Amino acid sequence: MPKTYTELLKEAKASIREVNPQEAERLRAEGVTFIDVRETSEWDQGYIPGALHVARSYLELHIEATVPDRDAPLVLYCAGGVRSAFGAQTLQQLGYANAMSMSGGFQSWKAEGLPWTTPVVLSKEQQQRYSRHLLIPEVGSAGQARLLESKVLLIGAGGLGSPAALYLAAAGVGTIGIVDFDIVDVSNLQRQVLHASDRVGQKKVESAKQAIAALNPDVTVVGHEEMLVGDNVERIIAGYDVILDGTDTFETRYLLNDAAVAAGIPVVHASVFRFEGQLTTFIPYEGPCYRCLYPTPPPPELAPGCSVAGVLGVVPGIMGLLQANEVLKVLLGIGTTLAGRLLIFDALEAEFTELKLRRDPACPVCSDEARAARERGEAPALSAFPVDAPFVLSGAGFGGLGGAAPEGRA
Numbered sequence: 001m002p003k004t005y006t007e008l009l010k011e012a013k014a015s016i017r018e019v020n021p022q023e024a025e026r027l028r029a030e031g032v033t034f035i036d037v038r039e040t041s042e043w044d045q046g047y048i049p050g051a052l053h054v055a056r057s058y059l060e061l062h063i064e065a066t067v068p069d070r071d072a073p074l075v076l077y078c079a080g081g082v083r084s085a086f087g088a089q090t091l092q093q094l095g096y097a098n099a100m101s102m103s104g105g106f107q108s109w110k111a112e113g114l115p116w117t118t119p120v121v122l123s124k125e126q127q128q129r130y131s132r133h134l135l136i137p138e139v140g141s142a143g144q145a146r147l148l149e150s151k152v153l154l155i156g157a158g159g160l161g162s163p164a165a166l167y168l169a170a171a172g173v174g175t176i177g178i179v180d181f182d183i184v185d186v187s188n189l190q191r192q193v194l195h196a197s198d199r200v201g202q203k204k205v206e207s208a209k210q211a212i213a214a215l216n217p218d219v220t221v222v223g224h225e226e227m228l229v230g231d232n233v234e235r236i237i238a239g240y241d242v243i244l245d246g247t248d249t250f251e252t253r254y255l256l257n258d259a260a261v262a263a264g265i266p267v268v269h270a271s272v273f274r275f276e277g278q279l280t281t282f283i284p285y286e287g288p289c290y291r292c293l294y295p296t297p298p299p300p301e302l303a304p305g306c307s308v309a310g311v312l313g314v315v316p317g318i319m320g321l322l323q324a325n326e327v328l329k330v331l332l333g334i335g336t337t338l339a340g341r342l343l344i345f346d347a348l349e350a351e352f353t354e355l356k357l358r359r360d361p362a363c364p365v366c367s368d369e370a371r372a373a374r375e376r377g378e379a380p381a382l383s384a385f386p387v388d389a390p391f392v393l394s395g396a397g398f399g400g401l402g403g404a405a406p407e408g409r410a
């Protein structure tokens with residue numbers, strides 16, 4: 001015998017678990033996945049932060065690809081709690097035993113003052129500008145929106161920071177912070193393509209702003225015209241999603257490393273020396289950090305900067321772009337990063353070599369012990385490696401670089 005809508009809904013609600021918005025918010029805080037089953041036009045008006053969007057009409061079709069784990073607890077919501085109740089019932093039939101429905105839906109959620117957000121909707125101009133990204137399924141409009149919402153901090157607008165800044169800006173990374181207090185010198189122009197002959201003598205941050213504004217008006221450049229020091233590093237890096245390290249001194253690298261690990265921000269690191277470049281990505285607690293690699297800095301005579309040793313202009317160009325590639329992967333959550341791997345580039349032989357890197361279990365910054373101490377509010381025991389201590393070459397596995405320490409001013 002045919003059933004009425006009321007009977008069907010009653011049946012659906014009886015077969016599933018319903019949670020109210022407050023209970024749902026507690027589940028969200030525990031990391032439970034939310035599925036928004038409304039139509040795209042409704043989603044575009046606002047949604048619960050972190051929710052995945054699978055419209056009710058595509059639920060059966062897309063749920064397995066979206067949530068492969070059938071045991072995972074799921075909270076479905078719609079506008080008022082009806083579509084999500086039917087959706088949860090369907091998911092239970094598909095084996096998602098822990099699918100729940102949020103009663104009252106998004107309307108009740110908003111009425112109770114719980115957090116919600118609106119998605120970035122790409123304008124017509126943006127759809128054209130980023131069309132080659134939109135064609136790639138791994139990026140698409142959601143990925144492009146994520147890039148536009150992303151914040152990347154470049155330490156230095158020099159040889160590495162220049163190509164990275166241009167390509168990250170072109171890719172639509174919405175906020176690019178630049179830490180640099182230097183001015184453009186004519187000797188920079190052989191490789192620092194962010195700058196130009198008519199901007200020699202200008203502040204690098206200002207020159208970078210001009211170049212990026214001309215390339216992509218979607219990008220906001222935040223200038224930090226100061227030297228990265230202990231007193232400002234926490235403040236400067238706060239709020240950035242990824243840091244691209246193009247620094248030129250060990251002091252700055254240790255300082256940046258320690259603060260970034262504490263703040264949980266990935267750092268994409270590169271350095272260049274004449275015809276050689278090195279690259280790795282430090283993801284806090286997933287791979288080693290800079291101190292795991294270099295417990296102590298090499299002596300300055302083994303780490304000459306570009307102004308002393310020289311560098312082939314394309315080398316920082318290549319390495320800076322590889323850094324930008326890592327940054328985009330981290331932001332988009334795609335591919336495999338260089339965490340735990342050091343990529344070495346030899347421009348003369350056109351060869352890449354890869355070294356495995358391990359976390360130092362006794363690292364004063366990223367070991368379990370250091371992490372636990374930090375979580376207890378105690379500063380990690382860094383006194384063993386004061387930055388102003390005499391330089392000692394640790395011999396930490398970089399003998400393959402023609403005896404040169406893996407450093408150099410970019």
Ligand SMILES: [Zn+2]
Pocket residue numbers: 288289290291292293359360363364365366367
């Ligand atoms: Zn470490």
